Amino acid sequence: MERVIIIGSGPAGLTAAVYAARANLNPLVLAGGLYGGQLMLTTEVENYPGFPEGIMGPDLMMRFREQAERFGARIENVDATSVDFSGTPLLVRTPDDEFSAKTVIVATGASARWLDVPGEERLRGRGVSTCATCDGAFFRDKHIVVVGGGDSAMEEALFLTRFGRRVTVIHRREGLRASKIMADRARSHEKIDFIWNTVVEEAIGDTHLHALRLHNLREETVYEYEADALFIAIGHTPNTGIFNGQLDLDPAGYIDSPDGVTTNVEGVFVAGDVNDIRYKQAITAAGTGCRAAMDAEKYLEALEFRVAMEQVP
Ligand code: NAP
Numbered sequence: 001m002e003r004v005i006i007i008g009s010g011p012a013g014l015t016a017a018v019y020a021a022r023a024n025l026n027p028l029v030l031a032g033g034l035y036g037g038q039l040m041l042t043t044e045v046e047n048y049p050g051f052p053e054g055i056m057g058p059d060l061m062m063r064f065r066e067q068a069e070r071f072g073a074r075i076e077n078v079d080a081t082s083v084d085f086s087g088t089p090l091l092v093r094t095p096d097d098e099f100s101a102k103t104v105i106v107a108t109g110a111s112a113r114w115l116d117v118p119g120e121e122r123l124r125g126r127g128v129s130t131c132a133t134c135d136g137a138f139f140r141d142k143h144i145v146v147v148g149g150g151d152s153a154m155e156e157a158l159f160l161t162r163f164g165r166r167v168t169v170i171h172r173r174e175g176l177r178a179s180k181i182m183a184d185r186a187r188s189h190e191k192i193d194f195i196w197n198t199v200v201e202e203a204i205g206d207t208h209l210h211a212l213r214l215h216n217l218r219e220e221t222v223y224e225y226e227a228d229a230l231f232i233a234i235g236h237t238p239n240t241g242i243f244n245g246q247l248d249l250d251p252a253g254y255i256d257s258p259d260g261v262t263t264n265v266e267g268v269f270v271a272g273d274v275n276d277i278r279y280k281q282a283i284t285a286a287g288t289g290c291r292a293a294m295d296a297e298k299y300l301e302a303l304e305f306r307v308a309m310e311q312v313p
Contacts, residue, residue: 001100002028004296005092006073007080008107008239010037011282012272014064014073015289016105016296021071023297028101029068029075030094036061037109038236038273039282041131043159048282057133060282080108085246085265102303103267103296106243106255107289110236110273110280115147119203120232127209128230132156135229141165142228145212147200149173153233154182160231161191168227170195172217203230238274252277261291267303269296 004020006013009031020027039045039057046054069075076094084091089100112130114120120128129135136144136159144164146157149171160167169186174196176183186192195214202213204224214225238254240247248256248264254277255270257263263270271292272285 001089001102002026003101003300004028004103004105004293005030005090005099005101006105006107007083007092008032008037008109008272008274009035009065009075010039010061010107010109010272010285011064012109012274012285012289012292013037013105013107014061014068015286016107016271016293017068017073017075017289018064018071019290019293020105020296021068021073023293025293025297025300027073027293028099029073030080030092030099031075031077032079032108033077035075035077036065037285038112041112041133043133043155045282080242082242083246085268088267090265090267103269103300105269105271105289105292105296106247106263106274107271107285107292108239108242108274109285110238110254112232113234113237115200115232115234117200117202119205119209120230123203123205123209123230126207127205127228128203128232130232132159132231135231136160136163139163139229143168143226144229144231145170145200145225145227146231146233147171148233148235149175150177150233150235151179151182152235154178154186156231156233157186157192158182158189161189164191164229167192168195169193170198170200170212170214172199173197200230236273236280240274250277260288261295267296267299269299 004025004027006029042057044054078094082093092099144167146169197218204211212225215222255275269292271288
């Protein structure tokens with residue numbers, strides 16, 4: 001029987017692991033096949049305190065991981081495939097094992113969204129991507145398109161200027177959702193231009209992307225637009241599939257929590273983007289990871305005291 005199982009290994013899961021390990025709870029972290037969370041797919045992180053020069057996302061996550069392991073967290077790169085929170089102990093299954101636990105911290109994060117247009121899936125990895133860090137270098141001196149108007153889109157566009165000869169941001173409205181500093185940086189970059197009020201309706205290409213079908217929503221025109229790469233940066237979907245029917249979810253699919261830590265199931269705690277529709281920052285995720293581990297520790301202490309008292313003759 002595990003005392004704490006942590007599902008997820010982004011900033012929330014690994015911060016929970018650091019705190020739980022330092023509290024001698026010997027946590028088991030089911031890190032996922034693609035461990036490390038969204039920061040593994042990002043470039044330079046400039047707003048994580050303690051790194052005045054900035055740090056690359058994957059480097060930051062390796063440090064989180066080393067820190068958790070230093071205090072004894074056991075980290076396995078496997079996915080949790082189902083859970084049963086209907087009784088005690090709590091059950092968490094992976095493809096090869098079933099684990100039982102007194103407490104579970106859910107820190108499964110949120111995943112990048114796709115456009116769901118024709119050609120997009122077929123051309124994934126052949127010009128269509130949601131990860132500039134992973135795929136940007138394939139498009140040296142090419143014309144790159146980024147879709148989206150938020151901070152992610154600006155960050156991707158700025159990063160991609162290192163490779164592309166030109167980067168075009170296509171956004172469905174005229175105003176950007178991105179923070180002013182990111183928007184200003186993108187707008188003033190000589191390699192970046194914008195196409196407003198426009199959506200991508202198709203990714204076109206045989207073996208590789210070579211064009212997009214664009215729809216200008218204001219002028220109601222549809223036209224083909226040459227592009228070598230399409231990076232989609234339109235937000236995220238919470239990774240809560242395995243908790244359907246087990247935990248209360250809000251209408252957008254995020255885990256419901258009255259206080260950002262507890263859930264409707266006793267002993268199950270939540271941390272990070274899987275409960276955060278608003279901030280989605282590494283630092284906020286890390287903060288809730290800390291809170292979830294401290295609350296799990298308190299809960300365990302009370303639970304184990306109660307059980308010990310029951311055994312006193
Ligand atoms: P976001 O803020 O939700 O922005 C998503 C963008 O994609 C919006 O501009 C949205 O358009 C557009 N969009 C959504 N669905 C679309 C569709 N089907 N077709 C076309 N466009 C679509 O998501 P995000 O940029 O990933 O940012 C999420 C959070 O992380 C934010 O709080 C952000 O500040 C934070 N973040 C911060 C940094 C940083 O500070 N360095 C970097 C990345 C992310 P509308 O504007 O019309 O809704």
